[in-house]
Amino acid sequence: MERGDMNQPMVAGGDLIYTQSCCTLCARKVTDEQDLKMNLLPKSSKEFSSAEYWETFFKKRGANAFEWYGTYVDHCAVLHKYIKPKDKVLVVGCGNSELSEQMYDVGYQGITNIDISEVVIAQMKERNVTRRPAMVFVKMDMLQMEFGDSQFQVVLDKGTLDALMTDESKETLRNVDRMFAEIGRVLQVGGRFVCISLAQEHIAKKAVGHFAQRGWLVRIHAVEEQGTASRQFTMPVFVFIFTKFKEIPGAGHQILEMCAEELDKPLRMDSVDGLLEAMKGRQQYALLRNHLAKRSSSRESVALTLCDSVSGKPRYTFHVVDLPSVKSPRTNHFAIFIVPQGRETEWMFGTDEGRRQLGKSAEFRRLLVVVLHRDQIYESMEAIQSELSGKVMDLAPSELPPNQQVPFLSVGGDIGVRTVQYRGTSDMSGEYVIEDIKGEDGNYFRHLIFLSNVNVVQSEAKLLHDISKSASSQKKKKKDRRRGQPCSDAEKSSNPKAGQAVDKSYLCCNHHRAMIAGLVLLSKKSGLLADTPFSLLLVGLGGGSLPSFIHDYFSQSAVDTVEIDPMMLEVATTWFEFSQDDRMKVILADGLNYIHIADSGKVSYDVVMFDVDSKDNTLGMSCPPLAFVEDAFLQKVRNLLAHQGLFILNLVCRDHSLKEKVMAAIKGVFPLVYLQKIEGEVNEILYCQLTMEHKVGSKDLLEAGQKLENTLKKPGRHWDPTYNLEEMLKTVRIV
Numbered sequence: 001m002e003r004g005d006m007n008q009p010m011v012a013g014g015d016l017i018y019t020q021s022c023c024t025l026c027a028r029k030v031t032d033e034q035d036l037k038m039n040l041l042p043k044s045s046k047e048f049s050s051a052e053y054w055e056t057f058f059k060k061r062g063a064n065a066f067e068w069y070g071t072y073v074d075h076c077a078v079l080h081k082y083i084k085p086k087d088k089v090l091v092v093g094c095g096n097s098e099l100s101e102q103m104y105d106v107g108y109q110g111i112t113n114i115d116i117s118e119v120v121i122a123q124m125k126e127r128n129v130t131r132r133p134a135m136v137f138v139k140m141d142m143l144q145m146e147f148g149d150s151q152f153q154v155v156l157d158k159g160t161l162d163a164l165m166t167d168e169s170k171e172t173l174r175n176v177d178r179m180f181a182e183i184g185r186v187l188q189v190g191g192r193f194v195c196i197s198l199a200q201e202h203i204a205k206k207a208v209g210h211f212a213q214r215g216w217l218v219r220i221h222a223v224e225e226q227g228t229a230s231r232q233f234t235m236p237v238f239v240f241i242f243t244k245f246k247e248i249p250g251a252g253h254q255i256l257e258m259c260a261e262e263l264d265k266p267l268r269m270d271s272v273d274g275l276l277e278a279m280k281g282r283q284q285y286a287l288l289r290n291h292l293a294k295r296s297s298s299r300e301s302v303a304l305t306l307c308d309s310v311s312g313k314p315r316y317t318f319h320v321v322d323l324p325s326v327k328s329p330r331t332n333h334f335a336i337f338i339v340p341q342g343r344e345t346e347w348m349f350g351t352d353e354g355r356r357q358l359g360k361s362a363e364f365r366r367l368l369v370v371v372l373h374r375d376q377i378y379e380s381m382e383a384i385q386s387e388l389s390g391k392v393m394d395l396a397p398s399e400l401p402p403n404q405q406v407p408f409l410s411v412g413g414d415i416g417v418r419t420v421q422y423r424g425t426s427d428m429s430g431e432y433v434i435e436d437i438k439g440e441d442g443n444y445f446r447h448l449i450f451l452s453n454v455n456v457v458q459s460e461a462k463l464l465h466d467i468s469k470s471a472s473s474q475k476k477k478k479k480d481r482r483r484g485q486p487c488s489d490a491e492k493s494s495n496p497k498a499g500q501a502v503d504k505s506y507l508c509c510n511h512h513r514a515m516i517a518g519l520v521l522l523s524k525k526s527g528l529l530a531d532t533p534f535s536l537l538l539v540g541l542g543g544g545s546l547p548s549f550i551h552d553y554f555s556q557s558a559v560d561t562v563e564i565d566p567m568m569l570e571v572a573t574t575w576f577e578f579s580q581d582d583r584m585k586v587i588l589a590d591g592l593n594y595i596h597i598a599d600s601g602k603v604s605y606d607v608v609m610f611d612v613d614s615k616d617n618t619l620g621m622s623c624p625p626l627a628f629v630e631d632a633f634l635q636k637v638r639n640l641l642a643h644q645g646l647f648i649l650n651l652v653c654r655d656h657s658l659k660e661k662v663m664a665a666i667k668g669v670f671p672l673v674y675l676q677k678i679e680g681e682v683n684e685i686l687y688c689q690l691t692m693e694h695k696v697g698s699k700d701l702l703e704a705g706q707k708l709e710n711t712l713k714k715p716g717r718h719w720d721p722t723y724n725l726e727e728m729l730k731t732v733r734i735v
């Protein structure tokens with residue numbers, strides 16, 4: 001990958017509060033003491049659109065130039081690109097800016113300036129009459145110009161549209177339409193309306209919408225911040241270039257482009273909304289960056305995303321972790337931590353709390369945790385460093401001493417391995433990917449990830465084979481095609497699918513390990529052994545590793561799994577080696593309905609397990625959905641259980657008061673409830689029984705765990721040595 005081919009910024013998240021300026025134009029730092037003394041600022045932004053205001057403004061201001069949105073120096077790169085020295089240029093709302101004078105001095109001699117203020121036109125005439133005799137100044141209303149049609153090759157506006165469009169009232173919109181119509185009239189076909197603006201949302205929407213609809217070419221240039229222009233403002237400055245095309249009724253084709261210094265070429269956008277979004281992303285990025293540069297530290301969590309310069313797709317997400325408590329000798333102000341590909345879902349990298357812990361152990365006052373996106377190609381740690389070295393300095397804390405080396409940190413210097421095996425869409429969960437990644441221990445894992453929740457691994461399996469070879473051949477293939485493209489169909493079919501790839505003896509999730517360990521509570525005469533027969537109903541298939549393990553290790557078990565999403569069964573079967581037989585059955589149904597119907601007394605299970613996620617992210621409970629733990633429904637679960645049955649629930653609830661309610665409901669139905677907290681996870685596993693008679697003391701529980709484990713470990717069958725049932729059961733307590 002070539003160097004320096006990034007990045008179109010956008011904001012991924014963050015919760016900063018910005019100081020708001022009273023209006024667009026005041027976003028410039030016009031609060032110089034002098035301006036205030038002269039009382040130049042209007043009482044309300046509406047005044048910017050009145051001729052009287054400007055008359056008074058220029059009377060008070062006198063001959064001193066007042067520059068809105070930067071000077072010639074800030075904008076000359078873009079101006080020179082779109083304005084030829086021979087062009088006839090009309091500057092609308094020239095004010096007493098030096099822009100046209102400086103343009104004149106470098107060779108643009110065909111400039112006509114208009115302004116509604118008589119005072120400023122008189123001042124400007126006087127200022128230029130001898131030095132710039134060919135420059136024209138006329139008092140004229142741009143909403144009603146006296147020029148003939150097609151007189152100019154360029155109309156140039158710096159701040160005047162912003163001054164006019166202070167709101168979206170009918171009257172204002174009518175005036176803006178008049179302004180645009182007049183500009184359209186006086187411009188030749190092929191001519192350009194060059195408009196320098198802070199591009200507030202309503203203004204950008206109106207201007208881009210207006211000209212795009214008329215088939216004009218629309219380009220937005222982000223003004224670089226090296227100069228003074230953008231730094232002066234709380235918002236970055238943009239230059240709109242609207243090029244007049246012949247209006248062809250019904251042509252419908254729009255050319256919409258975003259330009260920025262770091263982009264290789266203008267980035268073509270599909271729609272007006274897409275263009276406006278890209279611009280908004282840049283605005284938010286600039287606001288955050290300016291905010292971060294000014295503050296030394298804070299507890300706010302901020303994330304910014306940089307997009308790839310070719311595809312425009314996300315390439316890097318920066319999580320800014322500030323740790324004011326870290327003592328700060330000269331060397332540890334700021335560091336960059338690169339998260340290996342595919343490991344951004346781990347607690348340490350994927351949560352605010354984890355990243356803070358990472359920052360504390362790294363001992364830097366500001367740590368920039370960098371996440372690498374899927375579908376992007378990264379060559380090496382060195383390539384990432386050189387690509388990022390310019391960008392990350394924008395996010396350095398204000399107190400970073402000059403010329404300080406900023407270290408790049410990582411886990412073992414490795415950028416990790418991520419191979420996207422498949423992309424699909426489920427009606428219930430939206431887009432998802434199946435990807436193989438290399439874990440911390442060097443083993444490879446397969447993940448199911450819903451793109452609506454990229455920080456959570458929905459299902460995980462350990463792979464038997466080192467996929468690095470297939471991963472590097474993928475990488476080679478990918479190199480040949482444009483970056484950022486999803487897996488093609490051809491690639492999908494040539495990918496190694498699951499065939500004998502999954503280590504089914506390995507349970508990746510600790511909560512699954514705990515759910516299985518809890519089976520020892522199943523009251524069977526001689527305790528639970530590997531060959532004890534029992535029937536089990538599981539709601540929530542996932543990748544199928546939990547039911548597969550039970551099926552494989554408990555030789556007399558009969559497992560019914562209810563799954564609501566047909567896609568999950570397909571994914572489990574294709575990618576996680578899940579299979580059905582006479583002891584393993586999947587019922588595609590809503591678990592709630594299934595249990596309602598099953599509650600007719602005809603079916604009963606020794607064990608009912610819920611491992612079912614909630615799609616409702618407005619609640620602080622992601623597992624199970626609320627309806628599964630409501631009183632009446634729990635009664636049905638109870639009815640479904642055999643006399644000495646066991647109900648096992650995977651509970652993920654961050655909302656304390658909700659959790660209390662859920663616990664109360666469960667205890668109301670099941671008199672005996674054991675709880676096991678899972679270390680490092682929010683998950684808690686509840687083992688619920690029908691009567692207190694089944695109560696088992698902790699010593700007996702551990703013994704039962706040990707006994708069961710001994711029977712599960714059969715000669716010739718693989719057993720993961722890190723799965724110790726007795727150890728696991730030590731933390732179980734009755735609640």
Ligand SMILES: C[S@@+](CC[C@H](N)C(=O)[O-])C[C@H]1O[C@@H](n2cnc3c(N)ncnc32)[C@H](O)[C@@H]1O
Nearest residue numbers: 054067068093094095097115116141142158159
């Ligand atoms: C924000 S100032 C910008 C001045 C100058 N372009 C600059 O960059 O410093 C807006 C200018 O537009 C002028 N103006 C406002 N309404 C106008 C109209 N309808 N026709 C012409 N000029 C207008 C004001 O008098 C004022 O000089």
